[in-house]
Amino acid sequence: MDPNDRSAGISRRRLLQSLAMAGAAAALPRAFAAPAPSSSPPRRLGVALAGLGGYSRDLLAPALQLTRHCRLAGIVTGSPHKVPEWQARHGIPDANVYGYDDLHRIADNPAIDVVYVVTPNHLHMPLTRTVANAGKHVWCEKPMAMDAAEGEAMVRACRDNRVRLAIGYRMQHEPNTRRFMAMAQERPFGRIVKLRADAGWFGWRQGADDAWRLDPARGGGAMYDMGVYCVNAARYGTGLEPVAVRAWDETARRDIFRGVDETMRFRLEFPGDIVAECVTSFGRNLNTLQVDCERGWYALSPFQAYDGNVGRASDGTVFPATLGEKPRMQAEQMDQDALAILGGTPLRAPGEEGVRDMRVLDAVFASARSGNVVVRIPD
Template sequence: MTGDRTSGWTRRQALQSLALAGAAAAWAPRGLAQAPSRRIGVALVGLGHYSRDLLAPALQLTKHCRLAGLVTGSPGKLPEWQGRYGVPDRNVYSYDDFHRIADNPDIDAVYIATPNHLHKPLALVAANAGKHVWCEKPMAMDATEGEAMVKACRDNKVQLAVGYRMQHEPNTRRFMAMAKERPFGRIIKLRADAGWWGWRDGADDAWRLDPARGGGAMYDMGVYCVNAARYCTGLEPLAVSAFDETARRDLFKGVDETMRFRLEFPDDIVAECVTSFGRNLNTLQVDCERGWYAMSPFQGYEGNAGRASDGTVFEPQLGPRPRMQAEQMDQDALAILGNTAPRAPGEEGVADLRVLDAAFASARGDGKRVEIARG
């Protein structure tokens, strides 16, 4: 983290702006003068690690949501879930009879947290049943699938929000604002690295090594880099050059272990990114003409913190996990209750998928520069 001090933005101004942005992002859902009294009934679709360890506990912390239903392809999980959360039999579904959710007034929205290949088909069923859709990232296997999800939700007049939890985190929202404010002058380049060593050995996560189900580091962690590069610049990338640097091909068969990619943005801005299942990576840095600002970790479940070249410190704003997921779901619930756009709508997910599509094409071509499709 190196760079020059800014002459156009004082430390006091930065800290005041940070405090205001953090307070607004962290407390607005719970501090509205006329907060809605009705809670959004949420059905969790897919009862693996993310739902079990993060989403379900987070729903217990929300002010505008409640756990109302369960959808799973593993019925053996249901007794424990129903015993713990008191979900009645009438609100429990399999993937095969998921369409019956249309007749259930207890459920307003579904949160899809399944392997990636199931996102689109389950989202279409939910939208056609008249239920709002919250979907984990990446929202689909490619941009074409994502566009079909957006259309289905639009045609059925339901909301579609992508689970970009970081866009609900106060320090991240401050970085998003700085993309417009340019407190250190013109952005020159940025770096975003996201990765983790190994993965959970449970059956819930075996799909992460399966190309047919959307496995691999780029789908799982690379999306954080792509989304961060876009929200830190406020721009859409024009082209990408990507290199598959998988070392353990005996284990990673048909999926990427490590991907290095370079995004070209307007105004000659470049983003250098690495994503990996073989390295612990969690850093975001934006270099500008008069300084820099950075976060590390920038996509953790908790403790996201950073600093800037002028001495500004970005302290963690939210409490321990799963406070971030609770904030995300409360914000998305308020969008439904207030009939306003969610912070991360389906179109945001499609924009990232266009980048992923081009990155995969580039990697297949040994790093050939590939232009990114426009919407």
């Protein structure tokens, strides 16, 4: 639709402005419901980071210094040479340092309440089960697992051990994203017709921490890494669950991307004849979410950056960035998850949310492997 079209009218503008004033307070579908307000918690949750790569080092650890309801209490790593630097920088005692093989010992450590799993994807399920069996809450980066079956096993392990499982969908804690989630229900421009979600970045990091992103056995490839943003955005952008998908693996540099996808294009079908056209790539810079409706459109670009996610709508409404510079988003995510645990309220992105995305990813891979046939997505 024409981005200069102002025909949507004053009433829609006022509705969007009221949403801006109210934030994301509008009613949301159950899968995306925000936790109820909670009084100040009696203590801060001790968090151990499992996996000490760039995301933990450069974003999560600094973000924990900004949180009000949690603190960096421990580390878990398969790379012992990283331990001295982390201890020196963050004052972590020897008693709060673990390897992957002795992680079960964390059950006896009252200083640690939550383990945030930030490892390559193939370790998410086994580490989550170990942590849950030790009686600790789990925060797990996206994608939550290698497939939906692993994700379901993670949910069961946490449920059986009466601990909470949150998936690291940081965007669902970002104000403009929350507003778009509310708009999926309010429909200020009428019926949703189409959604577009593109997420990608040109090139890839080739350091030791990121070599796994080109390894199929460890969950490498663009679909796992970036495509999850598109899938989750298509779901929260429509407020619906997709019923089918058709996918095309458009990998060009197979000498580099051996066994993993460089670029994946997929088309999601939703109830009500709504479609979502998505592209994810390690070969293109992509970062746009747009929702086209009967009488207008609204979009975020970028929609999944670490900061500066801004947008606009066809009636001239602007969605400015309000959260602050990185790592403010990660701090907000962890604080909200901590409050949900401390207050016994719903998580914004529980394990079941991650499983829904994994079912879509399973279907995307199945479609691409089988010659782009339409694949049904299980409920």
